[in-house]
Amino acid sequence: MSVMILILSVLAAAGLTTGLIAVAWLLLSTRKNGNKIQRSQEEAAASVSNAQEEQRRILLAAQEEALRIREAGDQEIKNQRRELNRMERRHTQKEEQLDQRSSGLDHQESEIERRESIAQSALQQAEDVKEQHTRELERIASLTISEARDIVLKRSEDEASHELAKRYYELEKEHQLRADDNARRIITLAINRLATDVVSESTTSVVPLPNDEMKGRLIGREGRNIRALEAQTGVDIIVDDTPGIVTLSCFDPVRREIAKLALTQLVRDGRIQPARIEESVTRAIRDIEETMWKAATGKTCWTHSIEVGLLAGMLASEVGANVQTARAGGLLHDIGKAMTHEIPGPHAEIGYDLTTRNGVASIVTHCVLEHHDDEHSSIESFLVAAADGISAARPGARKESIEQYTRRLKELEDTANSFAGVQRAFAIQAGREIRVMVSPTDVDDIACASLARDIAGKVSQELQFPGQIKVTVIRETREESIAR
Known part of the structure; x- marks a missing residue:
């Protein structure tokens, strides 16, 4: 490329010189007078001199450019050679590393083959020793391998049977606990869903x-x-x-x-x-x-039956039983109590006969009959009995504490009524006070204070009670007159 530039520069300078010479010759040949010819010659000489100077300048610039281009090319060639040398060295190093790895792998392969040979030899020796020990054991125990295997299997079977029975017992207990927990959960959900007033009208x-x-x-x-x-x-x-x-x-x-x-x-x-x-x-x-009215479990039979019906229906929905049957059985389970004053016998049997005569479904009548029994003919019958027990066991129902509380208040009133001159006595404030109404003709104002002390003394001696009891004697005098 630098040579072509140099050649083109020379050709351009030569063409320029030729043109200038032609111009100068033309000027000289056409000069008409001496002065013009002389001026033309001078101008031509100046032009030739300028052209030669320009030619030298162009040639010098072309030579410098060619030198610069050649130096740049030489530097590029040197850089490429240096990079090639570096890459060649890296390639040589990698080849050496690969040779070393190949040599190491060959060594490892030889070592593995040697160890495999040793292992095979040791395994063969172990098999020989095992066979020798087996023959020795057969000789000592007077048993063949099959007989010894049968003994071991029998012993293993016995141990496995024991472990299986133990595991079965543990699983049975675990399932029983889970069943109890599940039953408690179902009963709790049913009671929570019922949301009935457990604080009934007992007091x-x-x-x-x-x-x-x-x-x-x-x-x-x-x-x-x-x-x-x-x-x-x-x-x-x-x-x-x-x-x-x-x-x-x-x-x-x-x-x-x-x-x-x-x-x-x-x-x-x-x-x-x-x-x-x-x-x-x-x-x-x-x-x-x-x-x-008749009362059962601290409430009327009607409200108790409604509560049992709702509870039985909720329990049935939890365990997947027939909800309508359970509700009907719970609602009718105590219907026999309405007839106990006319028909002798247990109220469950009376209720069964009554519902059967009136066309109630057989499964519902059996719920009525069996709600106090231990054996039940259906899951709904069992749920009705459970709901009846839950309703009866609520706070304030069929509790010995309620009976004792009522008996204590009744004894308190009877103690006050045993004194002469007392018309009526009422235990109020949950038994913390007894209010005594006296006859104004039999007890005067002075005797009221003495009567209050006597009643308090007798209550302290004969009755057992927590805390203290206030005795209030009330004497009311009435005067009547008729206006005519």
């Missing part, structure tokens, strides 16, 4: 009021109305900040129901005064004697 009742103003009218001036109602019924009347209700507390459900009926009538009528209270209580006593 308290609630009377709704139309407004809170009625509380003031119920209390009366200086509390005379509420005192009169408590004295007539023997029920503790609780008037608190709870809006719209008044709570009646008494261990005796009959007294509590009498007070509830009387108070409901007074609230409905709106006329609340001692004379009206006495009249309402008398009417409530007459009504309650006519409408006494």
Whole structure:
């Protein structure tokens, strides 16, 4: 490339020189007069001199450029040769490393073959020793290998049978525990879903009021109305900040129901005064004697049957049994109690006969018949019995503590009624107070204090009770006159 540039530069300079010479010759040949010819000659000579100077300059520049290009090419060639030498050295090193690795692999392969040979020899020796020991054992034990194998298998079978029986026992216990836990979970879920009031009407009742103003009218001036109602019924009347209700507390459900009926009538009528209270209580006593109900498990049979039906249905839904059958069996399980005053016999059998005669499904009638039995003909019958037990075992139902509590309050009232001059005695405040109503003609004001001390002394001597009991003797004097 540098040679071509040099040649082109020379040719360009030569062409330029030739052109200048031609121009100068033309000028000289056409010169018309001497001065013009002389000037032309001078100009031609100057042009030739300039052309020669330009030619030298161009040639010098071309030579310098060619020299620079050649030096750059030489440097590039040197760099390429240096890189080739470096790559050749690396290639040589890699070849040497590969040769070394190949030599190492050959050595390892030889070592492995040697060790395999040693292992094969040792294995063969072990087999020989094993065979020799086997023959020696057969000679000593007088048993063949098959006989020894049978003995070992028999022993292993016995051990395996023992382990299997042990494992079966453990699994059975584990499954029993899981079944118990699952049963508890199902019963707990059913009880939680039922969401019934476990605080039943065993000791308290609630009377709704139309407004809170009625509380003031119920209390009366200086509390005379509420005192009169408590004295007539023997029920503790609780008037608190709870809006719209008044709570009646008494261990005796009959007294509590009498007070509830009387108070409901007074609230409905709106006329609340001692004379009206006495009249309402008398009417409530007459009504309650006519409408006494049977009670079971601390509540009415109806609410108990509803609770058992709901519980049985929820238990059936948890275990996959027939929900409708379980509910029907729970609702009807105590229906025989409604006929026990007319038909002798257990209420379960009476209920079974009654439901059978009225066309109830056989599976439901058997739930009624078997709800107190240990054997059950269906899963629904078992669930009805379980629901009945759960309902009876709720807090406040069929508890010995309730019976003892009721008996203690009854004994407390009987102790007070045993004194002369006592008309009525009521245990209130959960047995922490006994209110004694005395005859004003038989007991005067001075004797009231002595009677209170005597009653307290007899209660302390004959009865056992926690804490202390307050004895209140009330003497009420009435004077009547007729206006004509």
